[in-house]
Amino acid sequence: MASAQFQVLSVLCRTSRQFVIDALKGFSSTTILSPNALSRDIINSYIGTSIEQFQKNTLDSFRSYYHFVSSLVEENHFISALRTNFYTRSVPDSNISVTFSAIYPQQVNQTPSSLMSNETCRCDRTSDCVYPAGIYNQSQTIVSNEVFSLDESPLFIVPGFQVGCVPQNALLQSTLECFYNQSCLDIVISLTDALRTVSALNISNSFSRFSPT
Known part of the structure; x- marks a missing residue:
């Protein structure tokens, strides 16, 4: 599921970069026309x-x-390949399949299902439902028309990172703080045996005006 988030992040970065490049091309062709000479202060103010x-x-x-x-995805009820917003179940002894909406708890206590919140968020009503991303020792299968719940406490919750109905909506409700924290990455690496060549990003080398959190 994390790979989908990173793919969306990559697409958003490329798209936003292209938007800026195209806008700069248009802006660079802007001219100032005036029948009279303009003072430096007026020009600076205009710029x-x-x-x-x-x-x-x-x-x-x-x-x-x-x-x-986003509206195209939501209004047409496109089914995520990850089955995080809708999923199908076949009807026994028939060729019929029924589609169900994913249901997430509004608040997650990060403990087994008995301690889950009763308030829920349904993906057939909004694509903004989210759930804390993490590493789960989950064996319970999804039950149709029931809220997603844990049968074991999570092994690790990735700080600030969310999953949900569709990757792009969950990503925009997430932070990337774990990727700037080597201790956080070390836990992910130890639990997944992956990303062993990855090191934390250095915020001091970033040109972004936005905080990782």
Whole structure:
């Protein structure tokens, strides 16, 4: 499931980068025309306002694109290949299959099912249902029309990272703080025997204005 999140993250990064490149091309072709000579202060003020408007328009365009794609997925009830939003069950002794919505608990106490919250979130009503990503020693199968629950306490919950109905919605409700924390990565590596060549990202080398959390 994590691979799907990383694929979505990669697509979002490439798409947002292309949006910025295209917007910069349009912005660089902008000209200032005036019948009179303009003072330096007026020009600087105009440039500052233009840059702010450019940033706002670029962000609005990307948001519109993202919401368009998300609405297509949600309104058409596309079934995730991970079966995290809908799943099918065949009817015994027939060729009929029935589709069920995934149901997640609204609040997770990270303990077996007896301590789960009674409030639920259904993927047939919203694609924003999320569940803490982690490493689970889970043997219980999904029961149709019942909320997803644990039969064992999780081995490890990845801080800030979410899974849910569809990868992109869960990803946008997540943080990447674990990938900046070597101790967190070491736990994931020890439990999965994977990512052994991966080391934590260095926030001091990042040019982003956003915090990992």
